[in-house]
Amino acid sequence: MAVDISDEDLLARYPGYAIDHDTRARYRGWLEHVMLFDRCATCATWHEPPGPICPTCWSTDIEPTPIAGTGTIHLAITLRQGPPVEGVDYSTPYPVVVVELDEQPDLRMSGTVVGADNSEIVIGRRVHLDWALRRGAPFPVFRLDDQHGADQPGASS
């Protein structure tokens, strides 16, 4: 599962990201378009954010494990201003969602939604993970399931 690059190369691919011992597996997964969440090998619960100890049973047997990438929008906001980031257009404005993942209740992931009108990005909509490029490196985004009308440029399968 791990992309065979050095930690230094990983940091260079994702400048400005908080990559450390607990999160480096996640970002290596991004390079292969695989979204990894920590899962306890002892009690099978998922946790976010990544960490060295299971908060449920205190096991240290933690395994970065791929998620399906499907879920339901739990929270949706739009940002009208913020720091300059490639691919982020605050004039539209820029949508940010928190998605409750199907793997486990309360397991959530934040991100943006691409390829949809902001009026369609509402709490309760089903979404699935996709990948965009940011500064030339894979970056996770969400797309609406059953999208109405919009093209889906750049959709990968």
Ligand SMILES: [Zn+2]
């Ligand atoms: Zn556990």
